[in-house]
Amino acid sequence: MSEDATPQEAWQAVDEYLMDRLVAEDEALATARESSARTTLPHIEVAPNQGALLGLLAQAAGARRVLEFGTLAGYSAIWFARAVGESGRVVTLELEEQNAEVARENLARAGVAERVEVLAGPAARTAAELIAADTEPFDLVFIDADKPSNPEYLAAALSLTRSGSLIVIDNVVRGGHVVDEDSDDPRIHGVRRVIEDISANPELDATALQTVGVKGWDGLLVARRR
Ligand code: SAH
Ligand code: DHB
Ligand code: MG
Numbered sequence: 001m002s003e004d005a006t007p008q009e010a011w012q013a014v015d016e017y018l019m020d021r022l023v024a025e026d027e028a029l030a031t032a033r034e035s036s037a038r039t040t041l042p043h044i045e046v047a048p049n050q051g052a053l054l055g056l057l058a059q060a061a062g063a064r065r066v067l068e069f070g071t072l073a074g075y076s077a078i079w080f081a082r083a084v085g086e087s088g089r090v091v092t093l094e095l096e097e098q099n100a101e102v103a104r105e106n107l108a109r110a111g112v113a114e115r116v117e118v119l120a121g122p123a124a125r126t127a128a129e130l131i132a133a134d135t136e137p138f139d140l141v142f143i144d145a146d147k148p149s150n151p152e153y154l155a156a157a158l159s160l161t162r163s164g165s166l167i168v169i170d171n172v173v174r175g176g177h178v179v180d181e182d183s184d185d186p187r188i189h190g191v192r193r194v195i196e197d198i199s200a201n202p203e204l205d206a207t208a209l210q211t212v213g214v215k216g217w218d219g220l221l222v223a224r225r226r
Helices: 007-022 027-038 048-060 075-084 097-109 123-132 147-159 174-179 186-199
Strands: 065-069 089-094 116-120 138-143 161-170 204-213 216-225
Touching: 007 048, 007 204, 007 216, 027 048, 027 075, 027 097, 048 075, 048 138, 048 161, 048 204, 048 216, 065 075, 065 123, 075 089, 075 097, 075 116, 075 138, 089 097, 089 123, 097 116, 116 123, 123 147, 138 147, 147 161, 147 186, 174 186, 174 216, 186 204, 186 216
Parallel strands: 065 089, 065 138, 089 116, 138 161
Antiparallel strands: 161 216, 204 216
C-alpha cells in the first residue's frame, strides 16, 4: 500500500484483502447488496465481513430465532437466515414498504423466504405487536434501524428475549461522535442513551468494539442477558 494512502483507503484495502480470502459472498448476497441502491437509504447495509460476523455470532449462540430492527434490502437478514438454518426463523422490521419489497425479492432469491418474515411499518408498532402476541422469545436481536429510537428498541428487545439471548447494536461509534456529549444530533443521543441504559442494567453483560473498513469508522455493541 502506498505511504500516502488516506486512512479510509488503507481500511478499504485491508477489508478487501480479508473479505477476498475469508468471506464467501454468493450471487444472492452480492445481488442483495447491490440492490440496496433501490432502497430509500442506498448502501447503509453492513459490510460483507460484518454480515459474516453476525452470522457467526448467531451460530455461536445456537440461535434458532432472530429479530432484526431495520431490514433495508435484506442483506443482514440473509446472513441471519442462513445462520439459523432451515428450521430457524428470522423476523425483520422495516418502516418503508419499498425497502420491504426489495428485501422480499432478495430473500426469495437467496432461498430463505420461507424462514424470514418482513414486517413493514414503524418498528415501535410492529415490535409492540410481537410483545402483545406473546411471541416466543428470540435468541438474538439485531438493532439497526433509526438511531434515535435505539433506547425504545432495546426495551422491546428485553421484552422479546430470554436469559442468555444476545442483543447486538450497529453503528454505536459513528465516526467517533459517540463521545460528543453536547452533540445536537438525535442519532448520537439515541446511541449514547442506549449505551447508558445497557450500562445501568445489571441483567446485561456487554462490550463494544470500534470498527474501521469499507463502511468507515463505526462500531458494534454486543450484549448478553444474564
Ligand atoms: N440491517 C440492514 C440495514 C438496515 S438500514 C443490513 O445491514 O442489511 C436501516 C433501516 O431501518 C432502513 O431500511 C430504514 O428504512 C429502516 N428504518 C428507519 N426507521 C425505521 C422505523 N421507525 N421502523 C423500522 N425501520 C426503520
Ligand atoms: C445509518 C444507518 C445505518 O444502519 C448504518 O449502518 C449507517 C448509517 C444512518 O442512518 O445514517
Ligand atoms: Mg447499520
